[in-house]
Amino acid sequence: MQLFPLKLVTVVGEAVIMEDIAEEAVKLGASGYSLTEIHGHGSRSARNVIISSGSKTLKAEFVVPMDVAEKILTHVSHTYFEHYACIAWLSDVQVMRGEAYLVK
Amino acid sequence: MTPSSLAVMCDHVPAVLAAFDSAQISRILNSLGQNLLTPIPLCFLLGIICTRIHGGIKIPKELYLSIAIFLLMSIGFIGGHELAHEYQAHGVATIWKPALVTLLLGCVTPITSFVVLRYLGGFSIADAAGIAAHYGSTSAVTYAVANSFVEQTGHAANSYLPTLVTILECPGIAIALVIGAALSARERAEKAAASGRPVKESKLGEALYEVITGQSIMLMAGLLVIGFISTIFMPEKGLEPFLEFFKSKGMLFRGVLCIFLLEMGLVAGEKLGDLLKVGPFLVTFGILMPLIHGFLGVYLGHLAGLNLGGCTVFGAIVSSASYIAAPPAVRLTLPEANPTLSITAALAITFPFNIAFGIPIYFEMAKWVGAT
Numbered sequence: 001m002q003l004f005p006l007k008l009v010t011v012v013g014e015a016v017i018m019e020d021i022a023e024e025a026v027k028l029g030a031s032g033y034s035l036t037e038i039h040g041h042g043s044r045s046a047r048n049v050i051i052s053s054g055s056k057t058l059k060a061e062f063v064v065p066m067d068v069a070e071k072i073l074t075h076v077s078h079t080y081f082e083h084y085a086c087i088a089w090l091s092d093v094q095v096m097r098g099e100a101y102l103v104k
Numbered sequence: 105m106t107p108s109s110l111a112v113m114c115d116h117v118p119a120v121l122a123a124f125d126s127a128q129i130s131r132i133l134n135s136l137g138q139n140l141l142t143p144i145p146l147c148f149l150l151g152i153i154c155t156r157i158h159g160g161i162k163i164p165k166e167l168y169l170s171i172a173i174f175l176l177m178s179i180g181f182i183g184g185h186e187l188a189h190e191y192q193a194h195g196v197a198t199i200w201k202p203a204l205v206t207l208l209l210g211c212v213t214p215i216t217s218f219v220v221l222r223y224l225g226g227f228s229i230a231d232a233a234g235i236a237a238h239y240g241s242t243s244a245v246t247y248a249v250a251n252s253f254v255e256q257t258g259h260a261a262n263s264y265l266p267t268l269v270t271i272l273e274c275p276g277i278a279i280a281l282v283i284g285a286a287l288s289a290r291e292r293a294e295k296a297a298a299s300g301r302p303v304k305e306s307k308l309g310e311a312l313y314e315v316i317t318g319q320s321i322m323l324m325a326g327l328l329v330i331g332f333i334s335t336i337f338m339p340e341k342g343l344e345p346f347l348e349f350f351k352s353k354g355m356l357f358r359g360v361l362c363i364f365l366l367e368m369g370l371v372a373g374e375k376l377g378d379l380l381k382v383g384p385f386l387v388t389f390g391i392l393m394p395l396i397h398g399f400l401g402v403y404l405g406h407l408a409g410l411n412l413g414g415c416t417v418f419g420a421i422v423s424s425a426s427y428i429a430a431p432p433a434v435r436l437t438l439p440e441a442n443p444t445l446s447i448t449a450a451l452a453i454t455f456p457f458n459i460a461f462g463i464p465i466y467f468e469m470a471k472w473v474g475a476t
Contacts, residue, residue, distance in 0.1 A: 016432045016435045017435075017436075037474065047436050049431035049443050049447065050428075050431070081441035082439075083440050084435075084439060
């Protein structure tokens with residue numbers, strides 16, 4: 001079994017901005033993304049508004065190489081952290097079929 | 105916000121009250137009683153009580169979203185059907201004036217709201233414009249409740265009111281967001297220059313596109329066109345099952361409206377806790393502004409030829425604030441605006457006020473201006 005060492009970028013934020021973030025991450029080099037509706041509470045979650053799908057908070061996940069992860073995190077922090085309820089983190093992951101994430 | 109600005113707003117209350125004599129006040133109280141003791145506002149009240157005492161009512165999100173779709177489709181379809189009858193009987197002669205008044209009020213209400221909030225209330229540009237966007241637009245649920253109220257009183261509104269709801273939905277949001285984006289652009293540029301980062305591009309166009317192509321407009325306007333076309337081209341017999349399913353006087357519409365209001369009560373109950381955070385000016389604004397806009401709607405609606413029920417419903421929709429289409433649009437365009445202010449004002453102050461007190465007051469206002 002071959003595993004590829006890659007990075008998992010996770011962004012949790014207001015539903016109203018998360019689709020934009022996902023699309024912008026693809027432009028920055030991510031090969032795809034997963035969006036999941038989540039529930040919870042945070043220091044700024046009172047700011048979240050409900051979008052037409054009924055979602056309030058979404059989680060976006062991107063499996064990417066380190067250089068793309070840095071670009072996504074920099075972009076998200078510069079563009080969204082000031083005014084939106086949003087948090088991002090980076091994890092190490094071992095991915096099967098990881099070659100698909102390296103080719104861009 | 106300053107104490108003097110609050111006093112200026114409150115000074116207008118006696119003048120408005122003085123315009124009504126004791127008989128009129130007693131009629132208003134009677135209408136209030138008739139309205140409050142019906143299932144729709146009582147379900148809303150149950151939702152609020154349940155949330156406040158941490159009760160166990162939970163409406164599944166999918167059911168709530170499905171009901172919203174049904175209500176919008178129903179309002180649109182029946183509106184289109186009635187509009188077709190109106191068109192066949194009178195052409196556009198009876199519709200163009202109310203449509204023009206709707207467009208005018210759609211442009212005026214966000215501006216009056218912005219001016220009051222910015223210059224009397226002392227709110228920031230973004231907050232004032234954000235709240236104004238909510239008050240410039242309308243609430244389809246308030247329309248549905250007001251329409252049920254006038255049908256119960258035996259004064260059905262003019263058939264083309266759903267068309268007016270659709271017209272009213274967009275301009276208010278657009279105007280307030282343009283004002284907010286234009287006035288705060290300089291502040292943003294200065295901030296960007298100080299931080300050395302590039303100026304963030306405005307998402308105004310994207311936000312307005314999402315309002316226009318959002319669920320409310322697409323379903324209501326889409327079904328309005330479908331209802332109109334099918335009424336003109338389909339035989340009456342073939343149309344019957346659809347009318348039976350969608351009709352606003354029907355069992356299904358009234359029943360699901362109760363479930364929807366129960367959910368709205370649950371959400372409004374959560375927001376009641378934010379009333380202390382938003383301050384007395386916004387609470388006063390959330391009650392007085394709808395009364396002023398409602399009166400404008402009733403009066404201009406009467407001048408445009410609406411009947412008693414029509415003036416009442418028109419007053420209700422002009423006075424109401426959007427809490428579905430406006431919040432995401434404001435969040436995208438004016439991210440520095442605090443959504444707690446606008447959503448609390450629209451959902452926890454103006455919506456309950458209109459459901460419980462506003463609609464019967466607009467009904468009496470309509471009688472007062474001479475609507476029949």
